[in-house]
Amino acid sequence: MYKKLVILGGGESGIGAALLAKAKAYDVLLMDEGSLKEGYRNELVKAGIEFIEKEIDEKRLLEADEVVKSPGIPEKNQWVKKLRAARIPVISEIELAYRHKGDSRIIAITGSNGKSTTTSLIYHMCKQAEMSCALVGNIGYSFAKQIAEDPKEWYVAEISSFQLDDIQTFRPDIAVLLNITEDHLDRYDYKFENYISSKFRIAMNQTSNDYFIYNLDDEVITDYLRENSIQSNKLPISMKQEVVKGAFIKDDEMHVQTGSEQMEMSVYDFALKGKHNQFNTMAACVAGSTVDIRKDKIREAVQTFESLEHRMEPVATVRGVEFINDSKATNVNSTWFALESMTKPVVLILGGVDKGNDYSAIMEMVQEKVKAIVCMGVDNTKIVEKFKDVVKVVSTSSAIEAVNDAFKVATVGDVVLLSPACASFDLFKNYEDRGTQFKEAVRNL
Structure with a gap:
């Protein structure tokens, strides 16, 4: 195990990573070029974690065995360039969290649009089924911090491409890829293919015991799958064609099948309106069915879900x-x-x-x-x-x-x-x- 760990960036993910690293007996130092929010600073002081703000100590940064980088820091950042040149491993907070999750399982959701809604709906489903679960990742609460302070059996994680860029072993039991459209190209050398590859990293370490839920109607996704193989069990969702495993909508009726269980539900019963939300709801229902949540609980969750703040x-x-x-x-x-x-x-x-x-x-x-x-x-x-x-x-x-x-x-x-x-x-x-x-x-x- 790496002992000398430097955390670069003192936002939600950086503080979470620092708290988990401290709990796991790493030698931790957090650095941020800006000033820390008061609440975050207090958490570090309380936990006895050393930190430097408003500057970066280059010598100590380059003495690290490994660095956890905030997803907001781009590759072109001078410190990241120096770390790459020095061949010091750089990981994301979700990678650190994954290493210490124990026997817990992960449902991870990514995509250019609909991530937060789908993640929240899956979490709502898990809560309805009274599972031991937490909502983590890009949606607001640090995955690492959750593991350090209140571990659960299941984590429902919204994951951005920036978080996926620095994973090594991170492997969700169930990965959901909703769609891929041109976004954040300023971070990917204005090359769409780089962004596509980044999104597919969510399935990079999956095995034949895992599940990959994806949008069959998204040409970017299907083109990539034609050229690249994925080891996990594929569960497509579609509005254009009927699928044997996964989910499809035909004549305003959603059909879900993962194992031997089948489920039907009218789209008029969905709490979330709009065509794009029908994809989000299908993805959530397939995820719920894959983890054996009962049909009545899935149906109830879909009908009672309240949409998120700042999203329609x-x-x-x-x-x-x-x-x-x-x-x-x-x-x-x-x-x-x-x-x-x-x-x-x-x-x-x-x-x-x-x-x-x-x-x-x-x-x-x-x-x-x-x-x-x-x-x-x-x-x-x-x-x-x-x-x-x-x-x-x-x-x-x-x-x-x-x-x-x-x-x-x-x-x-x-x-x-x-x-x-x-x-x-x-x-x-x-x-x-x-x-x-x-x-x-x-x-x-």
Whole structure:
């Protein structure tokens, strides 16, 4: 076992990794170039973990036997480059957690869109079935910290491509790959194939005892599977064809079969609406069935699930205008799904930090459903240029301004939809902060 462990980055995953490493008797040092949040700093002090903030001690970093890197730190970071040059192993927090999980089992979910919703629905299912389980990973609670403080028999983990980039042995018992669309290309040398390979790392270490649930209607996924073999048991989900094992929807009826168990359910009974959520629900039902959750419990979970904050979240109806917060839509595809589920005329709030977005993907949806676009960002040039000849486009630089301008354009029966298709850190701390400010502005109308 490596003894001298340096944790690079002091966010949720870094603190979790430090606490687990300390509990497992590693020699731990945490470093962050920025300043730590007070709560995190207090946790480290309380646990007696050494940390350095606002700088990196290069000598001590390069003396590490192994480094746990925050998923937010890119490969092009100078310290990561130095670690690579020195051949010091760099792992992610989920890799460290995996090594110390004991006999616990993992359901891991990835994809460009729908991860949080599907992860939360599977967790809701496990809770309904009274399983010993925890919700971890990219969704908010550190996997490593959960293992250190309150281990469970099952972990339902939302996993991003950034977390998968630095795994070595991480192997979920059940892996779910929802879809792959162009996202985060700035982190993958603007090569889509690099991002695709990163997503498929979720199944990299799986064996014939494991399960791989995937979207059969996603051409990017099926093209990859034609060229590359996966060792686990494949369970496809589809809306276009009937499958023997997995799940499909035909004539508004979902059919699920994993082992000898079969289950049918009408899509009209799903708590989550919209076509994309039918895929998310199918994936969750297959996962639930694979871990032998009873049919009645799966059905109950699907009917009682409440959607997440910042994901197609109804905020309020003000003088006949409905406001929806989809701040979690940080890529173009997410915004496409949001528009696809709209049945009323839309005033769309778009914009933020562009990650190499191609807005052509939503052009048809905009022409069909959007009456005006309100840009909300520091630099709105790309969006304005793309849509100015198609719909009315207004530029703003704050949530309050965006909400007020959208409300002016909207008429009774319209929807004002915040679905930005961009990252948030030009004007906001993160997508949660963006969604919260949007809701606040709506309530102050």
